[in-house]
Amino acid sequence: MRTLCAAGRLASGLLLFFFASFGATGAAAPDIAHLWVAISDVHYDPGIGGAKPAAYGSDTNDALLNSLLVEARRVDPDPPVVIIAGDFLAHHFHGEIAAPTLAGLAHRFDAAFPNAQFVITLGNNDSACGDYAAPIDGPFLAAVARAWAPLVNRRGAAPAFAKTFAHDGSYVATLPGGGLHAVVVNDIPFALRYDGSCSAQINAGALALGEMQRALLSFPAGTRAWLLLHVPPGIDAYTTNQLTDRLAVVPFTRPRAREALEAIVEDPRNRVSVVIAGHTHKFGYRILSGKARVPILLVPSVSPIFYNAPSFLTLAVNPTGAIGSVREYSYDDGAWQSVGDLGSLGVQRFNAKQLLALQGRLAASSELRAHFSRLYSGGGPPEIVETNWRGYWCAATEFSATAYQLCQAQHGLGLLTPRGIRWLTIACICAALAIAAMVVLALRRRPLRR
Numbered sequence: 001m002r003t004l005c006a007a008g009r010l011a012s013g014l015l016l017f018f019f020a021s022f023g024a025t026g027a028a029a030p031d032i033a034h035l036w037v038a039i040s041d042v043h044y045d046p047g048i049g050g051a052k053p054a055a056y057g058s059d060t061n062d063a064l065l066n067s068l069l070v071e072a073r074r075v076d077p078d079p080p081v082v083i084i085a086g087d088f089l090a091h092h093f094h095g096e097i098a099a100p101t102l103a104g105l106a107h108r109f110d111a112a113f114p115n116a117q118f119v120i121t122l123g124n125n126d127s128a129c130g131d132y133a134a135p136i137d138g139p140f141l142a143a144v145a146r147a148w149a150p151l152v153n154r155r156g157a158a159p160a161f162a163k164t165f166a167h168d169g170s171y172v173a174t175l176p177g178g179g180l181h182a183v184v185v186n187d188i189p190f191a192l193r194y195d196g197s198c199s200a201q202i203n204a205g206a207l208a209l210g211e212m213q214r215a216l217l218s219f220p221a222g223t224r225a226w227l228l229l230h231v232p233p234g235i236d237a238y239t240t241n242q243l244t245d246r247l248a249v250v251p252f253t254r255p256r257a258r259e260a261l262e263a264i265v266e267d268p269r270n271r272v273s274v275v276i277a278g279h280t281h282k283f284g285y286r287i288l289s290g291k292a293r294v295p296i297l298l299v300p301s302v303s304p305i306f307y308n309a310p311s312f313l314t315l316a317v318n319p320t321g322a323i324g325s326v327r328e329y330s331y332d333d334g335a336w337q338s339v340g341d342l343g344s345l346g347v348q349r350f351n352a353k354q355l356l357a358l359q360g361r362l363a364a365s366s367e368l369r370a371h372f373s374r375l376y377s378g379g380g381p382p383e384i385v386e387t388n389w390r391g392y393w394c395a396a397t398e399f400s401a402t403a404y405q406l407c408q409a410q411h412g413l414g415l416l417t418p419r420g421i422r423w424l425t426i427a428c429i430c431a432a433l434a435i436a437a438m439v440v441l442a443l444r445r446r447p448l449r450r
Helices: 002-031 062-075 098-112 138-152 161-168 203-217 237-243 255-266 350-364 365-374 388-396 402-408 418-445
Strands: 034-039 079-086 115-122 171-174 180-184 223-227 270-276 284-290 294-298 309-316 323-332 335-341
Touching: 034 062, 062 098, 062 309, 062 323, 098 138, 115 138, 138 161, 138 180, 138 365, 161 171, 161 203, 180 203, 237 388, 255 270, 255 284, 284 350, 294 350, 335 365, 350 365, 350 388, 365 388, 388 402
Parallel strands: 034 079, 079 115, 180 223, 223 270, 270 294
Antiparallel strands: 034 309, 171 180, 284 294, 309 323, 323 335
């Protein structure tokens, strides 16, 4: 009898252990995150030689590209997904060799990550007919679609890619985990600098917006979507603060296109949870502050042409599409290193609530702003400093020129600021020179006394 009781207790214990383990596994599964790799603005130029990775002020050479692929594989040897947010080709790199170069890049990325599903978009430099040209149809898009289809349609994730990408650079993909989709849009027609000469007979912007809306509405209930772009909506903080010194507020996209894009993203029927973009060459974020409060992740560039350290990100993504840790890896002083993650700024999950809380902490702490500045430039020369931080801070939440100006005004856009005094002085000097010129002209025209 004792033996039977002992056996019964042992069996009960094993059953309890089994069900407890099964329950724990079942409960934890939705929270298991996998590391995805996010890359942008490679700007590869095969004409740049050298055994060392390209230096500041230059686009990406072979050595830097090889170094990037080796480091990304070291950090994440077998990622489920690799995201590339556009601008594969170097600045002003167009013509007949554009498509073959993009095809060569597909081969190299495939060799580095043979199991990964790739999610790619085109950038403003990815064209055979000019910067911001965004072709519709034609041999360039067809060739790029053929080269990248095996990577993007891995395991049947994007069956229509070859057809739709060859038309206008857009497509839909199913992402790992179940219930998560990617809508990829060639948004160059939204850009302020868009040159429609390659698609003069087509309203490419309206076409892209319509395709985006139809794709989002086609997903089954209960699913979520990521939107992948190249050019983010909102204000170009670098041009506005560094080049025009805030005399002009320069947006990335045309106002009507931005408003239409925001309306689609913020419509709860579309269930957009994250937007990913590149183009800025810096690691940052933005927050659409409508009802949906959708976060935008800005992926930094590999190219160091704008004096940022070459960088890429890893994203801890769970099966529902929620992003936890976002970590940056950068190349500086001859080696790759982890510069840090958003967790070091107090952001444990990449969502609007935590990013808005970060905005409040950044406004209150110069020490935290200095840390964010380091992440922003990948540890390279700082672009955000104490004299201009608010210009970048406002760009994270204010997307229209009017809202951005009002945000800046809270920090003193009046004349009694160093910037105001500087420009008032310049204006006075210009006025004095103009008056002097008018006096000289008047004296020359005045008839001489006899």
